[in-house]
Amino acid sequence: MTDILIMFLCTLGALFILIASFGIYKMPDFYARLSVTIKAATLGIGCILIAASLHFSDFSVTTKAFAIILFLMLTSPVAGFLIGKVAYMTGTRLWKFSIMDELKDDRKKNKGTATQTSVKEPEKTSEKE
Amino acid sequence: MIDVENYLMYVVMPLICLALFFIMMRFFKGPQIVDRVVALDLLITIGVGFIALFSLITDNRVFLDVSMILALIAFLSTVAFSYYISKIKKK
Numbered sequence: 001m002t003d004i005l006i007m008f009l010c011t012l013g014a015l016f017i018l019i020a021s022f023g024i025y026k027m028p029d030f031y032a033r034l035s036v037t038i039k040a041a042t043l044g045i046g047c048i049l050i051a052a053s054l055h056f057s058d059f060s061v062t063t064k065a066f067a068i069i070l071f072l073m074l075t076s077p078v079a080g081f082l083i084g085k086v087a088y089m090t091g092t093r094l095w096k097f098s099i100m101d102e103l104k105d106d107r108k109k110n111k112g113t114a115t116q117t118s119v120k121e122p123e124k125t126s127e128k129e
Numbered sequence: 130m131i132d133v134e135n136y137l138m139y140v141v142m143p144l145i146c147l148a149l150f151f152i153m154m155r156f157f158k159g160p161q162i163v164d165r166v167v168a169l170d171l172l173i174t175i176g177v178g179f180i181a182l183f184s185l186i187t188d189n190r191v192f193l194d195v196s197m198i199l200a201l202i203a204f205l206s207t208v209a210f211s212y213y214i215s216k217i218k219k220k
């Protein structure tokens with residue numbers, strides 16, 4: 001019974017990781033890539049670590065696995081927020097079909113007042129999709 | 130009845146290797162530097178799961194310490210890269 005549960009959880013985690021990799025390869029935009037990677041990778045690795053804690057069924061291994069899940073769930077949103085903000089402020093262009101840009105006013109104000117920290121023009125992405 | 134080690138070795142590991150292949154293609158192709166940073170972050174995050182799966186296959190619980198350290202280092206690398214990019218583009 002435990003073996004079947006371990007195999008099921010590992011397969012589920014591997015499928016989530018595979019979906020995340022398809023997402024990071026096929027998504028048209030940097031921001032879409034960022035969103036799909038952070039969520040799916042965290043969920044897949046959570047499933048694999050729960051399977052590991054089921055396999056060893058030991059107190060130290062279980063606490064270690066839950067500590068890893070806690071670290072990933074604490075740190076990956078912070079990293080995603082930081083890299084997304086830096087990408088927006090350095091002028092990564094949005095997808096042409098995206099309908100909302102709530103930080104546009106902030107960017108214009110930043111460009112108008114601050115001379116030293118001027119936001120550059122969006123770089124030309126070489127990808128046509 | 131298939132046993133767990135063979136199933137994990139021959140079914141789950143190739144799925145993760147395929148995922149690593151696609152992420153490496155994005156890492157080499159990525160139009161901008163932030164794409165590469167996100168691909169690197171995802172590579173390290175999947176490396177954590179890879180090490181956990183390897184400790185499950187070899188039945189050795191010491192490898193989970195390595196994956197715990199790697200889960201912390203991935204976050205620091207992304208933060209350092211974002212700080213570096215913001216400092217470069219300000220000049």
